[in-house]
Amino acid sequence: MIKKVIAAFALMLSFQSASAQIDLLKDFPKGYEPEVIGKRMAYHFVGGKHLLHVGKWISYPETFTWNGALNFGDVTKDKELVKQLQNRFEPLFTTEKALLPIMNHVDVNMFGSLPLTLYRITGEKRYYDLGMPYADTQWEVPENASASQKEWAEKGYSWQSRLWIDDMYMITIVQTQAYLVTGDRKYVDRAAKEMVLYLDELQRPNGLFYHATDVPYYWGRGNGWMAAGMTELLRCLPKDSEYRPRILKGYHKMMKSLKEFQTEEGMWRQLLDQPDCWIETSGSAMFAYAFIEGIKNGWLDAEEYAPVARKAWMAMVAYVNENGDVRNVCTGTNKKNDKQYYYDRKRNVGDYHGQAPYLWCAVALTQLKK
Template sequence: MKKMKNLLLGACLMMTSSASATDFQPAEIKQKMASVADWQMQNMDNIPVKFKRHRQLRSWVNGAFFVGMVKWAELAETDKYYTWLKSVGEQNKWQLGDRKYHADDHVVGQMYIALSDHYKDPTMLEGTQQRLDFILNNQSESGLKWGTKSAHERWAWCDALFMAPPTWAAMSAATGDPKYREFMVREYKAATDFLYDEDEDLYFRDSSFFKKREKSGEKIFWSRGNGWVFAGLPLIMEQLPKDSEDYKYFAQIYNKMAVKLLSLQAEEGYWPMSLLAGHSYKTPETSGTAFFVYGFAWGVNQGLLDREQYMPAIKKGWSCLLEKVHDDGMLGYVQPIGAAPGEAWADKTIAYGPGAFLAAGCEVYKLIQTDTK
């Protein structure tokens, strides 16, 4: 049985593309992003049956893909991606998910607000604005301890810091009304005070992990969980004035996390699923890795990170990601829906992984463009 599994794994790996110097040419980067975007567009229903409720185009699984897709649509030399995203918004009637307070149901709003700006159509963001106004007028008094009935009414788990805060920040930028940003900053600080480990400069997934440890004794810091946070920070900061105190607050978290994450990359280019226990998790994982590559490349492009220091990690991480893209455009080794370190497979993917890949690719493309000018 073990021999058969190894043969199957080898067959899957043979289907993937290998990275080379040409993969760092602008045209090659764009070609690879188009391949991944096109495959995922054609396979939006490939979510396992047990997670079928996430097949809704308003779900967080798909909403996270749309975040990367919007960035790719802006870069691509065709309108087809914007047209497709607009059709998704129309199918959704420009509404968020059904759960009023749940951060996961707010992530799709990032796409609506971006399309509203692109098409100069304010009606596209009205549903999102109405939901955020409802929350402002009916603020939850829930605590942040995980496991309580109302914990999901606030940002009590680190994934939420990607899903909701950028939507709130973008709404303030779109409307000129600071109330959305002010709420976002206050709630983000509450979540960070609760979940951020100052000794490790990483986020616990939720309070149930405070005392959990790996078998070898390390604290458990989930790769994709911290990827959600690290990728969410640029999405927030892009919506803030760079000279504002709010920007400085988020930049401070971002820079601390960047230093820590740089030290945790595996030699092969990926980040282990349990960040402090890489020796226990040898399987590559592409969603967390893509989020970290995106965050690093964005930081270099913005002048927040030193290019010489971070470029090797970016290139190594991007090369690792490219190796996991199948010839048909499917991104493999995306850890399934979960809340902790686990497993990933060469022949399995899910939409948030390609979304992270597209976001990373867009920033890597900008870096390489600078190199080739």
């Protein structure tokens, strides 16, 4: 009997400790509140300019930032913000229709996640009709596909596969959104199968990821795409999915490593394992997002990881200027088997690559308070 009482008391203390750690992500000092930072950045985006992919179509960084602002408006019940973001989208049905991306690459197909987010929030079917073809064509092999693209498709993967770590957010986000609005498991299952492929091919023994099979460097934002991609999948993937255990294993392995590579300041570097490399904000925000969601959903131990997430958010806010623009954002980056190439990448201010994951964090932290 005494042993049972002791065990129950220990369990109670454990719950209290975990709750106290989660509280670290609910109470921030003035100027660091996620509701304040998120609102400033979301409304800042409303008045921003389009960032076009190859000068022609709405780009993936703009899409992700738009999604983040929409989700922030939805979570905070800011109907005015959602309306303004809809108004920004409206010309894409008319005068800016030419800016709608074509459907032939991971970097452009992911645009479909945006109208699907709008459909999920507003219920307006025209967004659904616009978004779904972007999800479907990611698995519909075109006649002019190369032999290697056809080979990917024959194995059940997207013909757009290329084994770059960037892909695991690009593919995941549009497929999970399609699953959320249709309830059809084929969308989330095929994204999960794709994720397992990338985990098996690119994750290293230390839990981090090479940029590609032929680029053996731990690029910060690239690893951020993997962290955020796994996070989005785990949020949506049914508990009975055959792929869930493998993805969760890869996620845990990565989070443990990222904890070790977090700088004393709370951020992460452009090349994660290089102590002389510069602090990079977009990857840091993606990692913070993965930690926050992991704690919120019970995938990570709050006692161990809540201090990591809080430290990251507090450090991140210091990189937001008075206009709501994030500093030290690595510019768009192709792969290259050259270590110095990553050191030399331009550091942008207000780049949507950085604005987007800051908004994701603001959404996740705001949800924790509800």
